[in-house]
Amino acid sequence: MPVPPQDNHQESLEPDPQMPSPHPSCSGDYERDVDADGYQGDMDEHLRQQSPHADVNTEFFGRGDQLYRNYHTSLNGRPCDVNGVYLPPGAPPPPPENLATDDWTPFRNRTEFEMAEFLYKHNQMPAGQIDRLLDLWASTLAKHNDNPPFADHRDLYHVIDSSPFGDVPWQCFTDEDKPWMDDEYEVWFRDPCEVARNMLANSTYANEIDYCPYREYSTEGNKRQWKDFMSGDWVWDQADKITKDPSTLGSTFVPVILGSDKTTVSVGTGNNEYYPLYASIGNIHNNVRRAHCDGVVIIGFLAMPKSIFHRQLFHLSLSKILDLLKPGMMTPEATRFRDGHYWRVIYGLGPYIVDYKEQVLLACIVRNWCPKCVANREDLDEDALPCSREFTEALVEEADSGDLWEDFGIVAQLVPFTNDFPRADIYQMISPDILHQLIKGAFKDHLMTWVEKYLRQTHNKQKAQKIMDDIDRRIAAVASFSGLRRFPQGRGFKQWTGDDSKALMKVYLPAIEGHVPQDVIRAFRALLDFCYLVHCNIITEDSLLQIEDALSRFHHYRKIFRTTDVVLHFSLPRQHSLMHYAQNIRLFAAPNGLCSSITENKRIKAILLTNQRLDKLSALQVDFTRQGMLTGTCLSAANALEGKARTQTVPALADELHIPHLPNLLRRFLFQQLHPDDPRDPSDVPLAECPLYLSKIAVFNSASLRFYAPSDLSGIGGMHTEHIHSCPSWRGGHSRNDCVFVNTDSNLPGMQGLEVACVRAFFSFQYRGEVYPCAVVHWFDKISNAADEDTGMWVVRPGEGANNTAEHAIIHIDAIYRAAHLIPMYGMEFLPQELKFYHSYDAFRTYYVNKYADHHAFEIAF
Known part of the structure; x- marks a missing residue:
């Protein structure tokens, strides 16, 4: 098999200080920061820098394809003053507050803030353990007549509570005047308007917000595509309805996305059960919402009495909490955005994220019926018209409650909370999950x-x-x-x-x-x-x-x-x-x-005071970051982290890997690097023509890659970090040698342009002033020229060279596309009980290339 061509990626030989050392004798890493699709650096920054003042047909370029957007020209958002009067183009925002870059209020310094954030937000340490940690810390400082940042957990909580940032106060109302309720039930909530304003002003995702509904097309074929929420038809249709009122022209539409999960929190007081209500806004991009960067927050705790009246209470509670949004749904209000400008915004109720049980509750339907269409529960997959508010109201007017229950699955006694709000249709609002x-x-x-x-x-x-x-x-x-x-x-x-x-x-x-x-x-x-x-x-x-x-x-x-x-x-x-x-x-x-996994991951925050403190810490983090106060780490300014690598010779590595001809592979690799235009296969080049390298090499345990994979859980910009391991002893035990996709022809789609290999070792060396980061790999061969028809996955087997030996090569690390995952083809044989997972890549003859390992693998391994 020919050695893959070298890409133009840039390499950094700095080890990854975040990675645990797999073995005391092996602690080095390569680190590369490249895009898995052949791009470098921050991906598509120009794509994310959408102008809120764009014309209806704004052209821009993204990820190799020319795209254009049609923006909604009537609800396109323009800066205004605090009174809602539009500003002339180019007018500057009001001057920001002049804050000192060393003001860590309410904390005394950066260490105190990061300690509070670590203990309370990231580690979520219980109060008793915080006291224990601070006591041990104090014992080490006593001889210096010094103290730790906080005296105990109470001191820590007090400092967090004293912050004015991120403080949307909790309120409470009690439903006690309903004739069908025997008890009163407390419902805790926060002003959803204030929550939405905080999101609009959040500079953390400043370039991840859409100000205007749009439709996106490729110039080649003029085909539509959908990505973030504001590119959908629902928001465009809402804009059409909103702008029938001339006073709304030029405003920014802010759809409020809701979610709830009744399994989250139980409070053992009487018959009450509480569960949280979540909110987001449709303007922020999906990756922000999925990354949990304060793009989803808890705005309420709904009481759920264990009685037949919980449905009525549910809708009444939602209506009362969201009633604070209603004025802004009718008349635009001036709100300060992250760029410092005021913008006129108009609110609306957007999709609701819930599982099926709560979809039944929201849509006021009978179990086993569909909340989205009128298909009969006996044959749900029949073709059926969609449900709508108008259709349901017409049925309720004409039919009795028994027929509605039996024939349409409608609970006539209930009225959805959305009927209290303009432009809201619960049947359309229920989102996929x-x-x-x-x-x-x-x-x-x-x-x-x-x-x-x-x-x-x-x-x-x-x-x-x-x-x-x-x-x-x-x-x-x-x-x-x-x-x-x-x-x-x-x-x-x-x-x-x-x-x-x-x-x-x-x-x-x-x-x-x-x-x-x-x-x-x-x-x-x-x-x-x-x-x-x-x-x-x-x-x-x-x-x-x-x-x-x-x-x-x-x-x-x-x-x-x-x-x-x-x-x-x-x-x-x-x-x-x-x-x-x-x-x-x-x-x-x-x-x-819009998946409920977004709200499920918020469960740990579902306590009122805890949630408020977390919001304060998040708001402080945003403010300190905006001022450039959190660059690097607390220790990095005084003590830079250093990575280590094993120093070895090529013959020694050849003995360790049991590849006697490794020195010859290195010579042929060097020839290819020095003569990239030579048409000969490296294996056909006489060794006498290949350079001889006898100096030291540095052997590393793993490579750290950072690439663009927005469909998977990633940071705000869609960047994903992955570690590829190749070490003789993983965490003091068995060896670990991960597999990789190797780019052999970037002009061919999917697996046609990729090969699979197992990494035996990472190493680097310097020759004639040039550093060569490399990998020793064992090739896998494809069984056929297409994926398996049953599973949809490609099948590979370990490659064999001369004399039935494993087929090895040395490749430049730039040729590695990303990690690959292989699963054995087990067939009909039963596995022996003694077989362990770390035997997997050695114990079988054929393997599936697992395209379901993650979403990026699914997109490339077709």
Whole structure:
């Protein structure tokens, strides 16, 4: 196999100080900061720097394709003064407050602030442990007649509480005047207007906000694409409705996105149960909302009495909390934005993020009916018209409550809270929910359960259990991968979380192959394709066709569960929800910015005082960052971190890796680097023509890559950090050698232009003044020229050179695209119990290239 061509990426040989040393004798890292799609630095900054004053057809360039946007010209946002009077173009904002860059109020210095942020926000340390830590710290300072930053946890809390930043006070109202309620229930909330204003003024995501509804197209083919919320049809339609009132022209539309999760917090006082209400704004980009950078906040705690009246109380509470927004839904108000200008904003109620149980509650419908369409619960997948506020109100006027319940699934006694607000339709506002509908619902609760039921129906009890145990061993045998959770006991745990289900999706398909029929494999593949496609950061018209094709395949292949009597029907609300995804994407853009996993990750904050302190710390962090006070670390100014590498010779490394011809591989590598235009394959070049290198080399344990992967959990800018390991002893135990994608032809799509290799070692050396960062790799060969038809994954096997020896090469680190994950093709054989996950890359003859390892892998390994 030819050595891959060198890219033009820039390398940094600085070790990564964040990485734990896998072994005392091996502590070095390479670090590279490149884009996995061939870009360097901060990706598409020009794309994110959208001008709020853009014309209707503003052209711009992004990620290699020329795109253009049509902006809504009537609701396009313009700066104004504090009274709402529009300013002339180019007018400066009011001067900012003149703050000193050494003012850490309410803290005395940076160390105090970062200590408070670490203990209370990041580590979330209990009060008793804070006291213990500070006591130990004080004991080390006593001989210096000094004290730690805080006396105890009370002192820490007092300092945080004294901050004026981020302080949207909590309020309370009591519903006690309703004839159908026996008790009074407290509802705690914060002003949603103030919360929205704080988000609009937050400089942390200054370049991650859209001021105007827009539609985005590619100039090639004029095809539409959807990404962030403001690119959807719903917000455009809302703008049309808003601007029927001339007084709103030139304002900025701020859609308030809501979410709630009744499983979050229980308070053991009487019959009351509380759970939080979350809010975000549609202007901020999806990646900000997913990165939890204060783009989603708790605005209320709703009381849920254990009685039949909880539905009425739920809607009344929401209506009362959101009533503070209503004036701003009708008349624009001047609000200060992060650029210092005032802008006229007009609010509206946007999508609501909830799982199915709460969708039923919100839409005032009967269980097992759809909140989005009028399909009958007996056959949810029939073609049906969408639900709407007007249609429901007309039905309620004409039919009695019993017929509404039986024939339409409508609870006539309830009125949705949205009926109290302009331009709000609860049936349209209910958003797609990837976590509960697809991952927890269709994948875990449905297909995984059906597989186990199929095995127990098809085989006797002993054989079925043997197969289930083997599936667990296969899951446990999967090799480690950066960001991938391991399952040492397979599926053997009782308390499932959303993260568990998401992690198991990535490794489950190969584990059942050979134990279930082909159509079951294809049904899983279709569902996985659907899940990964709808989770993409950008969805195009072509993507929508792929989504609809995946859904069609899923509906076709899932029939095997009915023909084998595993299930009687597929009229399941969460599976039925898949039929609404294409339309929801057109309305609300990419669903990954509206998933309930965003609100589930806020659960740890669901206590009033805790939440308020966290907001204060976040607001201080934003303010200190804006003033340039948090550059580097507390220690970096006085003591820079240093990385270490093993110094070795090429023959010594050859002995360690059991690759006797490694010195010759290095000579051929050098020839290729020095003669990039030589048409010969490096293996055909006589060794006499290749340079000889006999000096020292530096061997590293891992490489740190930073690349653009916005569909995965990443920072605000969509950048993702990944570590590729290659070390003889991982954390004092077994060796670890990760696999990688190697770029062999960037002009070919997907796996056609990529090869897979296992990294045996990272090292660097200097020759004629040039530093060469390299990797010793063992190639894997593709079995065919296309992906496997059943699983959709490419199949590879360990490459063999002369005399059936492993095929090795030395490549420039620039040729590494990113980490790859391989899962063995287990076939019908049962795994031995002694097989461990760290044997995975050595114990099998063929492997799947796991495109489901993460969303970026899914996008490239096709």
